[in-house]
Amino acid sequence: MTLILGVDIGGTDIKLGLVDGEGEIRGSGKISTRPAEGPEAAAARVRAWLAESAAGAGAIAAAGVDCAGLVDGERGFLHVSPNLVGWKNVPLRDVFERALGVPAIVENDANAAAYGEWARGAGRGMKNFVCLTLGTGVGGGVIVNGELYRGSSGFAGEIGHAVISADGPLCACGNRGCLEALIGARAIVERAIGMLRGAGGSGNAWGDSPTVEALSRAAASGDAVAAAAFRETGRWLGIALANVVHILAPEAIAIGGGVAGAGDLILEPARATVRDCVMDGAMASVRIVPAELGNRASFIGVSLLALGRLNERR
Ligand SMILES: [Zn+2]
Structure with missing residues (x-):
């Protein structure tokens, strides 16, 4: 062996x-x-x-x-x-x-995760597959024709640093409005706190330093502000995924990482946004699924x- x-x-x-x-x-x-x-x-x-x-x-x-x-x-x-x-x-x-x-x-690491998911997880048997890992950072990996796609520089797949909102928040990489700056764990928490304050709340309903996990528990038990923060997060994710679909037309896009633990709170609005944004109904048939290997x-x-x-x- x-x-x-x-x-x-x-x-x-x-x-x-x-x-x-x-x-x-x-x-x-x-x-x-x-x-x-x-x-x-x-x-x-x-x-x-x-x-x-x-x-x-x-x-x-x-x-x-x-x-x-x-x-x-x-x-x-x-x-x-x-x-x-x-x-x-x-x-x-x-x-x-x-x-x-x-x-x-x-x-x-995100390339490795995408390859693992393709070989043994959510992308088994597919020719073209994309995997995003959502956490503090946002990583991506791309499989094209059954091979990990690295691009000419070797650094392809950095979907987390695709610019989704030109005037958006500052990213750790120095650019503005990268996907990571919009849906990284810290961005989700800041969004939720901002929404809570906007609605007249105190800003610490989920504790002094809330986590995405705490927010998703709150949303699952009916907290409307936390749910709205995930909806907006899912919409940003969906815009990025629509771009991925337009460029690569994969059979599926798997979403993994700690933040993906929020599940359909993020994935449902992301799927809806992809359906709205892609050019043709045929492209909307791409499956957006949870990653399987943790x-x-x-x-x-x-x-x-x-x-x-x-x-x-x-
Ligand atoms: Zn960036």
């Missing part, structure tokens, strides 16, 4: 998965990232986890490593990551190959990408 180690590096935790050739998870775990200690230290902790917690599973044949940010998979470099301060122009592939002693690949999508996807690369070399 071929085993691949998937390493999904977030700002706080590294999620680890031992994935077999069928995409089944044979073991998983979580360790701290501690980005300030640098990539070599993180890779050494991954090696230690493998030795201590996963020794019984057998030897790994390759590793797939993913994180948020601009990742050059071709050259194995991480240029810059919003979550990993100080990890600039890091030869991440080399770092992990040295630490683990097996061939490695690196990939953007926070395992990235390490499953990046493992299968690593397996594909390994098979090419053999």
Whole structure:
């Protein structure tokens, strides 16, 4: 049995998965990232986890490593990551190959998640598929003709930074009105608080620092302001998705990530907006569905990408 180690590096935790050739998870775990200690230290902790917690599973044949940010998979470099301060122009592939002693690949986390969802989740069996990951940031990944589409720069799929409202709020990337600035977790909370104040409320009906989860619980139990905030969020998402449909005409667009836990509170208005905005009824047949693999999508996807690369070399 071929085993691949998937390493999904977030700002706080590294999620680890031992994935077999069928995409089944044979073991998983979580360790701290501690980005300030640098990539070599993180890779050494991954090696230690493998030795201590996963020794019984057998030897790994390759590793797939993913994180948020601009990742050059071709050259194995991480240029810059919003979550990993100080990890600039890091030869991440080399770092992990040295630490683990097996061939490695690196990939953007949203690309990895899209590939995982396409191979084993909401996009199974499709030729053309798009996956968006909604959280603090908004990531995207695109599958065209059964392959991950990276574009000429290697950075394609950054749907979170498509400009949806030219004069909209400032985005972390420096532009205005990016999808991420309109529907990222912080934007949703600010929208809800703004609406509450506009309606004469105190602004802290959901606690001092409400979360999207708290807001979706409130909306589900009849809170009209929270529901309206999700409706507007879904409308912005729908405008972005209509653009995606016009450019790529995928069979389905899957929506994952923590914010997607709000489910139909966001997805229903998004679907309605897509129906309103697309040029032709035939294009509106695109399915907008919840992602299926949860926070395992990235390490499953990046493992299968690593397996594909390994098979090419053999
Ligand atoms: Zn942006």
